[in-house]
Amino acid sequence: MENNILKKVDLIFDNTCDPLVVVDKVLAKSPDDVILDIIDSGLKGRGGAGFPTGLKWKFTRNEDGDTKYVICNADEGEPGTFKDREILDKVPEKIFSGMAIAGYAIGAKEGYIYLRGEYNFLLPMLNKKLEDFNRKIKAKNLDFIISIKSGSGAYICGEESALFESMEGKRGEPRNKPPYPTVSGYNSKPTSINNVETLVYALMICKLGPDKFKELGTKDSRGSKVFSVSGDTPNPGIYELELGMPLKEFVSEFGDGDTKAVQVGGASGHCVPRKHFNDTIIGFEGIPTGGSMMVFNSSRSMYNVLHDYLEFFTEESCGQCSPCRIGCQQLLKGIEAIKKGEKSPIYIEELKRLAATMKIASKCGLGQSVCNPFTSIVDNFREEIIY
Amino acid sequence: MTKIKHLIQNFSLQKFKKGGQKMSNVENLVKELVKIHGKNRNSLMPVLQGVVKEEKYLSEDAMMAIAKELDLSTADVYGTASFYTFLDTVPRGKNIIRVCKTITCHMKGKDELIKALEDALKIKVGETTHDKQFTLLTANCLGWCHKGPVMLINDEIYPETSPQAALEIIEKYQTSTKK
Numbered sequence: 001m002e003n004n005i006l007k008k009v010d011l012i013f014d015n016t017c018d019p020l021v022v023v024d025k026v027l028a029k030s031p032d033d034v035i036l037d038i039i040d041s042g043l044k045g046r047g048g049a050g051f052p053t054g055l056k057w058k059f060t061r062n063e064d065g066d067t068k069y070v071i072c073n074a075d076e077g078e079p080g081t082f083k084d085r086e087i088l089d090k091v092p093e094k095i096f097s098g099m100a101i102a103g104y105a106i107g108a109k110e111g112y113i114y115l116r117g118e119y120n121f122l123l124p125m126l127n128k129k130l131e132d133f134n135r136k137i138k139a140k141n142l143d144f145i146i147s148i149k150s151g152s153g154a155y156i157c158g159e160e161s162a163l164f165e166s167m168e169g170k171r172g173e174p175r176n177k178p179p180y181p182t183v184s185g186y187n188s189k190p191t192s193i194n195n196v197e198t199l200v201y202a203l204m205i206c207k208l209g210p211d212k213f214k215e216l217g218t219k220d221s222r223g224s225k226v227f228s229v230s231g232d233t234p235n236p237g238i239y240e241l242e243l244g245m246p247l248k249e250f251v252s253e254f255g256d257g258d259t260k261a262v263q264v265g266g267a268s269g270h271c272v273p274r275k276h277f278n279d280t281i282i283g284f285e286g287i288p289t290g291g292s293m294m295v296f297n298s299s300r301s302m303y304n305v306l307h308d309y310l311e312f313f314t315e316e317s318c319g320q321c322s323p324c325r326i327g328c329q330q331l332l333k334g335i336e337a338i339k340k341g342e343k344s345p346i347y348i349e350e351l352k353r354l355a356a357t358m359k360i361a362s363k364c365g366l367g368q369s370v371c372n373p374f375t376s377i378v379d380n381f382r383e384e385i386i387y
Numbered sequence: 388m389t390k391i392k393h394l395i396q397n398f399s400l401q402k403f404k405k406g407g408q409k410m411s412n413v414e415n416l417v418k419e420l421v422k423i424h425g426k427n428r429n430s431l432m433p434v435l436q437g438v439v440k441e442e443k444y445l446s447e448d449a450m451m452a453i454a455k456e457l458d459l460s461t462a463d464v465y466g467t468a469s470f471y472t473f474l475d476t477v478p479r480g481k482n483i484i485r486v487c488k489t490i491t492c493h494m495k496g497k498d499e500l501i502k503a504l505e506d507a508l509k510i511k512v513g514e515t516t517h518d519k520q521f522t523l524l525t526a527n528c529l530g531w532c533h534k535g536p537v538m539l540i541n542d543e544i545y546p547e548t549s550p551q552a553a554l555e556i557i558e559k560y561q562t563s564t565k566k
Binding site: 076077078079080081082084085116117118119120121123149150151152153154155166167168169170171172173187228229230231232236237238292294300304305308309312315316318 | 428429430431432433435436466467470471472473474488489490491493494526527528529530531532533534535539542543544
């Protein structure tokens with residue numbers, strides 16, 4: 001951190017470029033070169049998991065077979081996240097173009113946007129623009145067509161393999177991995193599934209070149225990221241910021257002067273208390289995030305925050321594997337029992353062991369990540385949980 | 388489990404009862420949807436969503452018709468539908484109100500919003516008004532955390548909704564559905 005000043009960036013919502021011109025530029029290159037550029041840029045998935053995008057494309061390209069898919073994961077459901085909605089609303093053509101580029105790079109002819117049911121109000125606009133876009137792409141002789149599939153209110157469908165199941169008309173229950181989507185995804189075909197924001201960054205990297213992107217961020221966290229800021233802040237909203245920033249800077253910009261804790265990465269992320277603002281970095285070397293930043297001031301009860309998260313996970317667990325299904329329920333019951341005095345405070349240790357078990361034994365990211373908010377809130381705000 | 392058994396039993400019963408009768412509206416709707424989306428498993432979600440859009444929920448008749456058209460077991464159709472929050476299998480009102488209950492909306496006064504709606508509609512969360520015009524539900528994060536509290540009525544979104552504003556919105560729906 002050279003000067004400790006938050007750097008605001010304008011790549012995602014920059015509307016000065018015609019995304020189709022970037023597609024033309026890409027079509028003049030070989031697919032392998034496009035993938036090399038994305039790998040070189042160091043772009044990692046912006047949905048939360050942070051898998052290197054270029055490698056994902058490369059793996060999908062290297063698979064045999066004629067049928068491959070590009071899927072845009074627009075099932076944004078993490079509490080505290082709303083950046084994908086804004087991107088879909090403001091710059092849909094950039095997303096479509098990012099998908100077309102991905103399609104060209106991996107050799108896919110079909111692309112799908114899986115849009116969460118809560119964002120159905122965007123459908124008429126998106127379908128209209130998509131019709132136009134598909135026509136323009138066809139005119140460029142690129143064999144690629146995009147359509148939209150809707151979700152129906154299930155958080156778990158944001159998990160890639162659950163999303164495929166849902167698209168195939170089944171219950172949104174995550175699959176065993178491996179095989180990974182790059183080998184066997186939608187319809188058991190090689191699939192590259194990327195977050196909305198990731199696809200727009202891929203487009204911008206193709207426009208500006210990987211070096212321009214690498215100038216932003218740090219060695220481990222290249223580029224910038226769109227953050228969704230909510231909670232006790234005078235300036236809630238969407239901000240595109242350089243990755244690798246210290247949380248302290250974030251709080252001094254967005255806090256209300258009385259910030260007690262920041263939940264980084266939504267309900268499945270980590271709670272950082274005031275005493276750790278100084279030594280926490282937002283990025284892949286510190287705490288990675290899908291963009292959700294919930295700010296809490298000292299008037300808030302962290303018990304209520306944790307209770308809300310656990311209720312959320314209890315409802316949204318798909319119920320397929322026992323560690324997650326039963327674990328979520330027991331953690332919720334457990335903190336309620338401690339609060340009521342039915343269980344002694346030492347019971348917290350037992351609950352923490354349960355959370356740790358869920359982390360290693362759950363089948364997918366949902367169950368594995370419940371431990372993050374649970375442990376970070378319970379460890380840092382123990383008195384608030386007990387009394 | 389018992390619900391599924393009940394469904395399956397009903398399935399054969401209904402089939403028996405309906406022999407030779409004219410097709411119901413929902414069967415026509417399902418046929419229409421299957422024609423649009425294709426006769427395969429991958430169309431199950433769009434077909435279920437299409438029925439919910441028209442009928443507000445999936446009746447047993449609807450699920451049986453879908454199973455027949457897509458050549459699936461009724462249990463499979465019900466199993467899929469019951470997984471998704473937005474695919475209701477119990478009757479709902481003409482307008483479904485979903486208030487976001489996630490922590491950031493909670494901090495911005497979602498309790499007051501829900502109270503105002505409950506008082507105005509004279510129902511509790513989870514219930515449907517007597518005239519079948521409104522169902523009041525809560526939902527997990529709707530993706531408007533910077534503009535809470537927020538509610539979704541059918542597919543329309545209402546961010547930064549004060550209790551007062553909510554009443555006005557409800558009134559708008561009341562008058563528009565009466566027309």
